[in-house]
Every structure is written in structure tokens, then in C-alpha cells.
Amino acid sequence: MTGHGANGRDANGDDGRRVGRRSRVLRTAGLVLAGTLVLGVGTAGWAYWHLNDNIKSVDIDSALGDNRPPRGVTSPSPSASASALPTGALNILVLGSDSRSGEENQELGGGSSTGARSDTAMVVHIDAGRTEATVVSIPRDTLVTRPSCPLASGGSTEVAYRTMFNSAYAIGGPVCAVKTVESLTQVRMDHYIEIDFSGFAKLVDALGGVTVTTDEDIDDEDSHLTLEAGTHHLDGTTALALARTRHGIGDGSDLGRIGLQQKLVKALLDQIAATDLLTDPTRLYRVAEAVTGSLTTDTGLDSLSELMSLGQSLRGLSSDTVRTVTMPVVPAPSDRNRVVAREPEAGELWESLR
DSSP: OOTTOEEEOOTTHHHHHHTOHHHHHHHHHHHTTTTTGGGGGTTOHHHHHHHHHHOEEEOHHHHHTTOSOOOOOOOOOTTOOTTSOOOSOEEEEEEEEEEOOSHHHHHHHOSOSSOEEEEEEEEEEEOTTSSOEEEEEOOTTBEEEEOOOBOTTSSBOOOEEEEETTHHHHHHHHHHHHHHHHHHHOOOOOEEEEEEHHHHHHHHHHTTOEEEEESSOEEETTTTEEEOSEEEEEOHHHHHHHHHOOTTSTTSSHHHHHHHHHHHHHHHHHHHHHSOGGGOHHHHHHHHHHHHTTEEEEGGGOSHHHHHHHHHHTTTOOGGGEEEEEOOEEEETTEEEEEEEOTTHHHHHHHHTO
């Protein structure tokens, strides 16, 4: 979601810090695709159970077993009590799914009614203490070695060499996406979060749109987006088109699209911080419904209580301590339309997140 990214600073500056703990929790929720925005509806039993049932999950830990990078080990604080919120470092794989299943996704994405791709892939690293974070985008056009992945139907996929990164999700779903990221980075993914086309568009609409500034004119026939350079307030459908745009900007590569996606991430953080959802239960419910209705997580985050606990543990994290970068890449020698990790820079980046 260009190049080496930019520092994700809160557009509200000091004002954003003055809004206090509630706003910090909401900004943090935006980082994990707003999963914890259900805080205000937990007291309504029917709403709680409806939203809780919306969340789909995949048991990634059981599927992958023990043949994975080790979990990070954090020593507990001497003063920590058994009920204290966790403070250890976390790595979360966040995917935006280019899903074509369902009428809403077909209308937004077009194309075939079957299959899905991971159009957006971000490793969200939350530092120990949970007051700083780094979001690393992985270009979908990166050529990787895709490991053998277990299939839900039984058996496993074959190892594939010099294949596109996003083929992992297409062929083996979340389990293979996680295994491929861990193989590429040697970083253990503690959690997995996925949101699809319609969920992203609904989230933006539920928040009242997002404001994004583009540096150049955009005219992309594939994403059906035409925008002049400048500042625009976008609804959900247009924001989604911006997230999918690549041919109408720069050299038409995935790196240009990643730059636009990173702008959208920061725009969402700013919009969430500026929207007092806790005093507007109707809008809060629409946001929570939009998110949970299109959310897939690992089994460690598949309930409102688990998402809320994660959000509360991140209450010290503010958007001015969130850094967005892109995995360093160079054109692939075998195909100039593809990229490969640039070493040693890529390895050094992943090493810093272990």
C-alpha cells in the first residue's frame, strides 16, 4: 500500500493527542482494519451476537503445525498482574482480498464470479510495549518460492519456484498466504486479518468517506477511476477504485498502487480519529457491521472480545508512531514486469521485525 513509504503522521497533530484515550483506541482500531470498533455496541446483546457471528475464521495454527518461525518471546513486567493486558510485540498479516464471490463483490470487482486474489498484503509489526508500529507492504507481483501448503480438502500443494506472491492466497487461501509470508520473511505471523472488496467500500461509506490527495492525474480504464491531481473526498466505491488503480499512474507497476493504498490507510486513520463514533451509536454499528461482515481472521481473533482485547492493548499507539514502508524490491531478471526482493535490504528489514 511507493517505494520505501512515508512516515504515517496524524493529520490532527497535537489536537489528535488531546482527544484522549478513546480516540487513541479508535485510531489503533483503524490499523487493524477497524476490527475493534465494536466497543460501543457490546452492551446490546442482540447486536453483540450478530456482529460476533459475522466474523469468519481459519485455524491457521493447527493447519501449519510447528514447522514455522519461532514466536517472539517477551519477558513479563515484574509488576504485571494476571489480568494485565499483553504488551509483547506482535506481527499481523493483513490481506485485502480481491474476492469475486457474492453479488456485491462482483459488482465492485467485475470479472469471474469464482476465485480470489490477495491484492493488498501488509505485515503489521507492533513493537514491544505497543506504542509504535511498522506496516510493510509486500508487492503482489513479487516472485517468490511458494512452499508446499496444506489444503482444507486434504493433501497439499507442490512447492512452486519464481511464482507470483499473490498466487499463494489464490491456490491455498489464508493458510498458504501465511506460510508463504513466513517463508519469505522468516517472521512468525501471530495473527491474520482479511477484508474483502465490499467490506472495504462499506467501511469507507460508514465512516462518511475519506479525504485523499493525489499527486498526479489518474485515468485507469481497469479500475474505472478518473481523478485530477489534488484533494478529493471519496466514497467507498471510489476509494476502492483508488486502491485497485495501477495502470493509470506512474509506470503502471504494483509499486504505484501500493503508494495509493498507503495514502488510503492514513486517510482511514485520520477519518476514524476525526469521527466521534462513541457518541453516534448508529454510525458505530454501521462501521462494525461493515467490518465484521467481510472479516476473516485466525482463530485467535475470531470474537468481539478478542478483537476488543487487542484494541485495548494498543491504546498507547497513535498514528504518528506508525511507519509505512514497502519491502525493497528490484525488477526480476527473468521478467521485467515482476519484482524480486532486493537484498540485503529486504532481509535487514525483516530481521528488524523479529
